[in-house]
Amino acid sequence: MWSVRHIVASRSIYIERSDEMVQSKKQKYMFLAFCLVPTFVLFSIFTLYPLVSGLYYSFFDWSGASDNKEFIGLGNYVRLFNDAIIPDTIIHDYFLVVTKVIGIMILALFFAVALTQLKIKEAPLYRIVFFFPNIMSVVVIGILWMFIYNPSLGLVNSGLGFLGLEQYARPWLGDENWALPSLVLPSVWAGIGLFMLVLMGAISNISKSFYEAAEIDGATKWQQFWRVTVPLIWPQIKICILYIVITTLNGSFVIVQVMTGGGPNNSTHVMGSYLYQQAFVQFNFGYGAAIGVMILVLSLITVVILQFILRRDKIEY
Amino acid sequence: MKQTVGQILGKAGIRIPLILWSLAVLYPIFWMFLGSFKSNAEIYRNPWGFPETMNFQNYIDAWANYGIGTSVINSLIVTLVGTALTLVLAIPTSYAIERVNFRGSHLLFMLYVSAMMIPMVLGWIPLFFLLMDLNLLDNIFGLAIVYAVSQLPFTIFILTTFISTIPRSLEEAAAIDGMSPYGVLWKIITPLSMSGIITVTIMNAIQFWNEYFMALIFLQNSKNYTLALAIDFISNEAQYTNAWGTLFAGLVIATVPVIVLYAIFQRRITKGMAEGAIKG
Numbered sequence: 001m002w003s004v005r006h007i008v009a010s011r012s013i014y015i016e017r018s019d020e021m022v023q024s025k026k027q028k029y030m031f032l033a034f035c036l037v038p039t040f041v042l043f044s045i046f047t048l049y050p051l052v053s054g055l056y057y058s059f060f061d062w063s064g065a066s067d068n069k070e071f072i073g074l075g076n077y078v079r080l081f082n083d084a085i086i087p088d089t090i091i092h093d094y095f096l097v098v099t100k101v102i103g104i105m106i107l108a109l110f111f112a113v114a115l116t117q118l119k120i121k122e123a124p125l126y127r128i129v130f131f132f133p134n135i136m137s138v139v140v141i142g143i144l145w146m147f148i149y150n151p152s153l154g155l156v157n158s159g160l161g162f163l164g165l166e167q168y169a170r171p172w173l174g175d176e177n178w179a180l181p182s183l184v185l186p187s188v189w190a191g192i193g194l195f196m197l198v199l200m201g202a203i204s205n206i207s208k209s210f211y212e213a214a215e216i217d218g219a220t221k222w223q224q225f226w227r228v229t230v231p232l233i234w235p236q237i238k239i240c241i242l243y244i245v246i247t248t249l250n251g252s253f254v255i256v257q258v259m260t261g262g263g264p265n266n267s268t269h270v271m272g273s274y275l276y277q278q279a280f281v282q283f284n285f286g287y288g289a290a291i292g293v294m295i296l297v298l299s300l301i302t303v304v305i306l307q308f309i310l311r312r313d314k315i316e317y
Numbered sequence: 318m319k320q321t322v323g324q325i326l327g328k329a330g331i332r333i334p335l336i337l338w339s340l341a342v343l344y345p346i347f348w349m350f351l352g353s354f355k356s357n358a359e360i361y362r363n364p365w366g367f368p369e370t371m372n373f374q375n376y377i378d379a380w381a382n383y384g385i386g387t388s389v390i391n392s393l394i395v396t397l398v399g400t401a402l403t404l405v406l407a408i409p410t411s412y413a414i415e416r417v418n419f420r421g422s423h424l425l426f427m428l429y430v431s432a433m434m435i436p437m438v439l440g441w442i443p444l445f446f447l448l449m450d451l452n453l454l455d456n457i458f459g460l461a462i463v464y465a466v467s468q469l470p471f472t473i474f475i476l477t478t479f480i481s482t483i484p485r486s487l488e489e490a491a492a493i494d495g496m497s498p499y500g501v502l503w504k505i506i507t508p509l510s511m512s513g514i515i516t517v518t519i520m521n522a523i524q525f526w527n528e529y530f531m532a533l534i535f536l537q538n539s540k541n542y543t544l545a546l547a548i549d550f551i552s553n554e555a556q557y558t559n560a561w562g563t564l565f566a567g568l569v570i571a572t573v574p575v576i577v578l579y580a581i582f583q584r585r586i587t588k589g590m591a592e593g594a595i596k597g
Contacts (some may be wrong), residue, residue: 032419035409039424039469042406046466047432050440050447057442064446107416110336116330129339131587132346135575137527139545140568143552145346153364155345190343198592204513236595243594250436258549273436279442281532292439299436 027293058289070311076290085266085274086291090298092180093270094188097248097302098179101241104195108240111192111231112199131193138190142258143174145186151175176267178259187248187255195240230264238310245306249299271295352565357464361560375566379551380538381569383560384539385567395461395543396525400518402465403472409513411476412506416488417498426477432470441534448535455537463535464525471593472517478592479513480506516589523575544571 029288033166058076062069080086111130111272148155151171160169172182206229214224230237253272262269262277269277271291279288351359353375354368379385411420414426444463445454453459483506491501509516529545535543542550548567555564579586 028417028498032413032417034411034499035417035502036425039410040404042462042466043429043432043469045447046444046463046468047437047440050443051435051437053443054439078570107338111335114335118328120328120332120335126339127587128583129342131376132576132579133342134590135523135527135579135586137529137571137575139527139529139549140349140571143548143564143568144349146552147364148345153361155365158365192338194590194594197587198594201591201595221355239595246434250438253438257530257533258552272436275438276530276534280445285442289439289442290438292442295436296439303434 041244054289054292057286058293060284060286062264062291063283064285072286076287079287080290080294085269086294088266089269089274092268093249093252095180096184096243096252096270098183099181100187100191100248101244103184104191105237105240107188108195108199109237110193111196112203113225115196116200116203127193127197130196132147134188134193136190139258140253141186141190142255145189146173146259149182164303173260174264176264179264179268183255183259186259187252191244195244198236198240202236206232241310242303242306245302246299249295249302272300331338346572349533349565349568353562353569355562355565357559357562375562376570378468378560379563379566379570383542383551383563383567384542385551386530387540388542388544389570391541392432392526392544395457396522397469398458398461399464399525400521402461403468403521404514404518406465407469407472407517408507408510409474409502411473412502415477415480416474416485416506426473429470429473433474441531447533455541456533457536457541457543460532460535460543461525463531464528467531468521468524472521475517475589475593476510476513477511483509490526490547499587515582519578519586520589520593523578523586526574 059071059073060069061072062076074249111126114120115126120126147153149172151157151169151174154172154174157169160166167284170178173179193297210232214228220226250273252270253276256268256270256273257276260268262273272295275288275291275295278291280285335481348365351366351368352364354370354372355363356372356374380389380527410429413424433530448454448456448459448463449461453462487505487509488501491505492498496504527545529549532543532546533549536546539547539550545569548564548571551564551567555561
């Protein structure tokens with residue numbers, strides 16, 4: 001009995017005292033709804049719902065007309081495993097991932113060290129120039145590089161001719177063996193600036209005293225690079241690698257679509273460009289969705305594995 | 318400071334790759350400008366040299382006969398509507414997540430941020446049919462909405478960082494003076510986070526101006542093409558039409574606005590992108 005009375009009493013006090021608070025609570029929720037609901041509704045409609053229903057579509061055989069959507073269970077996934085092009089697209093994607101990571105990281109790291117540690121007067125100029133391709137449209141980059149690789153007019157072949165190496169000249173993007181490797185250079189060209197900047201930021205945060213100490217201990221520049229610079233900027237190196245991997249797996253198809261459209265003879269198709277072809281050119285929307293699920297799963301697995309491999313305790317001296 | 322001969326030589330050695338890479342970056346861009354002034358015959362005769370005369374015919378052709386004029390207007394509309402909508406949607410949410418205490422605010426933030434890592438290509442198939450049902454397929458305003466929502470995670474992510482640096486005491490003082498939370502958001506928070514708002518807006522604008530793949534999927538009629546699509550179209554046709562000069566003019570028209578933005582906002586753009594990469 002006592003407890004009930006106690007609760008009732010305290011309740012009534014609470015209610016009397018907080019009439020104003022209830023009012024302001026209501027106002028607070030109104031304000032929160034104003035801030036959050038419209039954004040979240042649009043985000044749900046245009047991002048969350050498409051992702052979830054993409055998963056749903058992957059269980060249907062569907063050519064796009066609304067009436068003939070047929071549930072086929074895992075049929076699209078069975079087809080995925082039996083499609084001879086799929087393994088190629090996966091290999092092509094990871095080929096681009098690996099070559100881009102190596103190419104971009106070596107050059108970006110080299111340039112970052114050169115521009116921060118060797119007092120070069122015109123360093124800001126290089127920084128501005130190297131970054132610029134990062135904000136150019138992939139379409140512009142792709143078309144420019146199609147010209148550079150152009151068999152008759154292109155810079156590459158005329159450069160080889162100039163050096164007397166005509167026998168190496170070839171239609172780069174039209175050659176089944178060379179088309180995919182030819183896509184690496186534009187990607188590296190377009191990507192270096194950003195990662196160079198991130199690494200420059202990290203290097204300039206390293207205290208000079210580490211290098212002075214290393215100098216006294218007789219470490220060469222090369223040793224200083226491996227023993228001081230690399231360990232101390234390892235977190236940023238790791239972020240750069242992860243970022244390159246994610247953006248390549250999620251976006252390599254754009255440059256493929258612009259430069260080769262997946263050809264010649266499927267030799268440059270990556271998962272995303274194959275999805276585009278299956279879904280929006282051949283109208284196999286269900287199968288396209290299954291490829292989309294595969295891309296999602298593979299990129300998530302890759303990121304998790306990479307995080308595990310790159311795990312290296314942050315070094316603090 | 319004294320430098321030994323070895324150091325001076327070392328510096329010269331280090332400059333060679335730096336200069337070579339600068340050339341590799343600048344020459345294709347430079348050459349794109351040169352090509353836009355050449356006639357087709359000249360491009361074949363002398364693809365990599367200077368034009369003989371400054372000839373603006375390519376620009377006239379591109380603008381009037383190859384649909385670049387229409388596509389520039391479309392791209393401008395998509396970019397302006399897209400960036401404005403992104404801000405309208407992102408500023409209140411960023412403020413609420415960062416400054417208003419409510420259950421689930423962290424979860425909501427994580428939901429938005431994790432969307433930056435998800436490959437959206439899976440979502441584009443259902444999105445295609447959703448836009449069709451909403452009558453927004455092949456519609457530049459539909460595309461602008463899709464763009465705006467696609468940049469929400471990044472924008473919220475950057476804006477919350479900026480808002481977190483605004484002293485709470487300013488909001489509290491305004492609230493004591495009787496200002497409503499809407500007033501605080503509009504008159505205190507928005508002006509004080511202007512630097513962040515400008516940074517994300519420039520980056521979103523460049524993103525929307527350059528975007529290609531979603532436009533390729535969601536636009537169909539050439540009247541609705543954005544600049545990226547129009548150029549891609551000319552490029553695919555050029556094998557048959559040989560309109561290379563026109564194509565170069567199109568590339569220049571697409572790139573000049575980006576160069577101008579970069580010239581004005583170089584620091585903001587580089588800093589914003591580097592931060593986006595590090596924290597994302």
